Amino acid sequence: MSHKINAHNVNVFYGEKQAIRNVSIDVDQEDVTAFIGPSGCGKSTFLRTLNRMNDTVASARVEGDIRLDGEDIYSKDMDVVQLRARVGMVFQKPNPFPKSIYENVAYGPRIHGLASGKAELDTIVEQSLTRAGLWSEVKDRLSDSGTALSGGQQQRLCIARAIAVDPEVILMDEPCSALDPIATARIEELIHDLRGRYAIVIVTHNMQQAARVSQKTAFFHLGELVEYGDTNDIFTNPREQRTTDYITGRYG
Amino acid sequence: MRRRIARRYAAERRFRWLGLGAIVLSAAFLFFLIITMVMQGAAGFLETRVQLPIDFRAAELNVTPEQLRGDRGDLALAGAGLEGVVDAAAGAAFPTAGGAELLSDGAWLRVRNAVKANPALLRQQVVIDVPVNSDVDMAFKRAGTPAAERIVSAMGDRLSSGLNHDFFGGADSSDPTRVGIWGALKGSLLTMLVTLLIAFPVGVLSALYLEEYAPRNRWTDLIEVSINNLAAVPSIIFGLLGLAVFLNTFGLPRSAPIVGGLTLALMTMPVIVIAGRNAIKAVPPSIRDAALGVGASPVQVVFHHVLPLALPGILTGTIIGMARALGETAPLLMIGMRAFIAAPPEGLTDPATVLPVQIFLWSDEVARGFVEKTSAAIIVLLVFLLAMNGLAIYLRNRFETRW
Ligand SMILES: Nc1ncnc2c1ncn2[C@@H]1O[C@H](COP(=O)(O)OP(=O)(O)OP(=O)(O)O)[C@@H](O)[C@H]1O
Numbered sequence: 272m273s274h275k276i277n278a279h280n281v282n283v284f285y286g287e288k289q290a291i292r293n294v295s296i297d298v299d300q301e302d303v304t305a306f307i308g309p310s311g312c313g314k315s316t317f318l319r320t321l322n323r324m325n326d327t328v329a330s331a332r333v334e335g336d337i338r339l340d341g342e343d344i345y346s347k348d349m350d351v352v353q354l355r356a357r358v359g360m361v362f363q364k365p366n367p368f369p370k371s372i373y374e375n376v377a378y379g380p381r382i383h384g385l386a387s388g389k390a391e392l393d394t395i396v397e398q399s400l401t402r403a404g405l406w407s408e409v410k411d412r413l414s415d416s417g418t419a420l421s422g423g424q425q426q427r428l429c430i431a432r433a434i435a436v437d438p439e440v441i442l443m444d445e446p447c448s449a450l451d452p453i454a455t456a457r458i459e460e461l462i463h464d465l466r467g468r469y470a471i472v473i474v475t476h477n478m479q480q481a482a483r484v485s486q487k488t489a490f491f492h493l494g495e496l497v498e499y500g501d502t503n504d505i506f507t508n509p510r511e512q513r514t515t516d517y518i519t520g521r522y523g
Numbered sequence: 524m525r526r527r528i529a530r531r532y533a534a535e536r537r538f539r540w541l542g543l544g545a546i547v548l549s550a551a552f553l554f555f556l557i558i559t560m561v562m563q564g565a566a567g568f569l570e571t572r573v574q575l576p577i578d579f580r581a582a583e584l585n586v587t588p589e590q591l592r593g594d595r596g597d598l599a600l601a602g603a604g605l606e607g608v609v610d611a612a613a614g615a616a617f618p619t620a621g622g623a624e625l626l627s628d629g630a631w632l633r634v635r636n637a638v639k640a641n642p643a644l645l646r647q648q649v650v651i652d653v654p655v656n657s658d659v660d661m662a663f664k665r666a667g668t669p670a671a672e673r674i675v676s677a678m679g680d681r682l683s684s685g686l687n688h689d690f691f692g693g694a695d696s697s698d699p700t701r702v703g704i705w706g707a708l709k710g711s712l713l714t715m716l717v718t719l720l721i722a723f724p725v726g727v728l729s730a731l732y733l734e735e736y737a738p739r740n741r742w743t744d745l746i747e748v749s750i751n752n753l754a755a756v757p758s759i760i761f762g763l764l765g766l767a768v769f770l771n772t773f774g775l776p777r778s779a780p781i782v783g784g785l786t787l788a789l790m791t792m793p794v795i796v797i798a799g800r801n802a803i804k805a806v807p808p809s810i811r812d813a814a815l816g817v818g819a820s821p822v823q824v825v826f827h828h829v830l831p832l833a834l835p836g837i838l839t840g841t842i843i844g845m846a847r848a849l850g851e852t853a854p855l856l857m858i859g860m861r862a863f864i865a866a867p868p869e870g871l872t873d874p875a876t877v878l879p880v881q882i883f884l885w886s887d888e889v890a891r892g893f894v895e896k897t898s899a900a901i902i903v904l905l906v907f908l909l910a911m912n913g914l915a916i917y918l919r920n921r922f923e924t925r926w
């Protein structure tokens with residue numbers, strides 16, 4: 272079992288309302304896994320169960336078994352803060368801190384005590400920005416505010432911020448939905464480069480994007496996992512009628 | 524079609540004129556207020572002095588310059604009978620103008636200070652400027668009683684005007700020429716200090732708890748409603764509360780800045796809680812998500828991100844609350860701060876008064892000299908308020924986040 276994440280029979284409720292029904296999914300370390308499906312089908316909800324971001328929603332309740340490297344992440348022994356350092360997240364809307372570019376990236380390592388000195392922190396910041404493909408654009412203006420960057424740059428800064436704490440998994444919730452095609456292409460390239468180093472799970476509404484960046488694709492519909500498999504199979508030879516309908520644009 | 528556009532333009536023009544009119548009107552009121560205050564109050568910072576010739580060689584003083592230079596000099600001076608010498612000198616110098624009556628009750632203190640500063644004067648004949656009594660002071664500045672007017676014209680250029688230093692150093696007195704604002708100002712400062720030290724931390728922590736940690740249920744709803752109502756409770760009721768709790772139950776001293784500060788803190792706290800909660804609510808959730816997403820603990824999210832971003836709003840609310848507290852009179856009257864206090868407070872438990880109460884007390888005095896003192900005290904209070912608001916604007920700009 273080389274699965275990074277095993278989710279088994281996961282149900283998520285918002286109050287009385289069930290948003291996720293009995294979803295089981297395994298995420299591999301080497302793959303980029305894409306979640307697709309119509310709006311409101313529960314992609315974000317499920318993604319957020321993977322690093323317990325749903326804990327912040329008072330009405331949310333999660334049932335089932337989710338394991339990271341075999342450890343139950345909803346068990347009492349699991350420290351949420353530690354978990355989120357291991358499973359990083361990039362959000363739909365770029366949300367840099369209103370602080371300098373340097374501080375944005377340095378914040379995570381600093382609170383987790385990953386660097387023992389200024390020099391080491393500098394190295395982590397440079398490395399993270401380089402991996403996020405942003406270093407050459409910002410290296411002369413590290414003290415500028417992170418919010419002064421363009422939308423695409425901000426999103427890469429958020430990716431750099433997530434990388435900086437050296438996570439094992441990166442969750443991305445529609446990271447390109449607020450970006451233009453060129454910025455989107457850069458992020459997709461970046462996901463390519465990051466693949467293998469981190470297990471990546473990405474939610475997207477863009478079929479082509481899912482096809483381009485992912486090796487595995489999961490299709491959600493009305494809170495259920497309809498189909499999960501190799502991206503190639505899902506897009507060329509889906510087993511389920513609903514998947515075919517969605518991919519060919521019959522609903523969305 | 525064209526008529527519709529014309530109507531729309533006309534409506535916009537009307538609206539603009541209305542707005543402009545409102546601004547002009549309020550500016551005019553403000554201008555009127557400031558002008559009258561300054562006209563009335565400026566003279567309150569001045570005193571009228573008369574040249575008083577004193578021949579110490581002829582006077583019968585039982586003190587020598589050598590005694591004054593020793594370390595028991597103050598004691599020697601106190602027993603020297605200086606007051607009598609001043610009275611006698613005044614009697615000799617202004618026989619037609621009422622003699623010692625012409626001088627302010629505090630005139631001999633000037634002479635004492637002059638002698639203290641230069642003991643050698645005791646062997647000389649000198650002329651010292653001393654303040655005159657309130658009636659003559661009034662007559663010299665503006666217009667007074669016919670009798671005082673006659674004295675002013677008779678004295679001619681022996682009268683002069685000067686800055687009243689004692690006004691900035693002294694406290695209340697029954698003689699308008701001797702009163703000072705420093706006692707009330709210091710009382711206000713000490714009271715505000717207590718208010719700030721209690722209301723700010725408690726208010727901010729309550730706001731943080733209610734926004735960040737409290738579960739949403741019937742109890743927190745109840746607390747929220749209570750706080751909102753508390754902010755609207757008339758201030759005199761807080762005064763009664765302070766009287767009942769701090770004086771009667773805890774037995775704290777009456778008229779003390781600590782009690783005043785605690786009472787005003789009760790009143791200011793809800794304002795800070797409400798402003799704080801709004802400021803915290805205005806921090807975008809995406810920032811919390813971002814911080815949680817990199818593994819910040821809830822406390823780190825609050826102290827590293829939410830609080831710094833909410834700080835300008837919290838500070839603005841705090842200063843508004845403090846400014847309101849600074850101007851409060853009613854609750855402080857309830858806890859005994861209306862007493863006649865002739866010395867500035869030395870500490871938090873000394874009897875004290877505050878600026879607005881002092882203004883209230885002086886405005887109630889019948890002696891005419893208190894009118895300008897009241898206006899002068901109002902100017903001091905307004906300057907204090909403006910300074911606080913200036914600080915608020917500075918802090919807000921200083922901590923404001925540029926997105
Ligand atoms: N905080 C919440 N409280 C209550 N219900 C919620 C909450 N968040 C999501 N839901 C509900 O859960 C369901 C799944 O929402 P989710 O955001 O996961 O959908 P999604 O697939 O990410 O949609 P989209 O593609 O539009 O982002 C929806 O019906 C939504 O109304």
Ligand SMILES: [Mg+2]
Pocket residue numbers: 314315316444
């Ligand atoms: Mg979503």
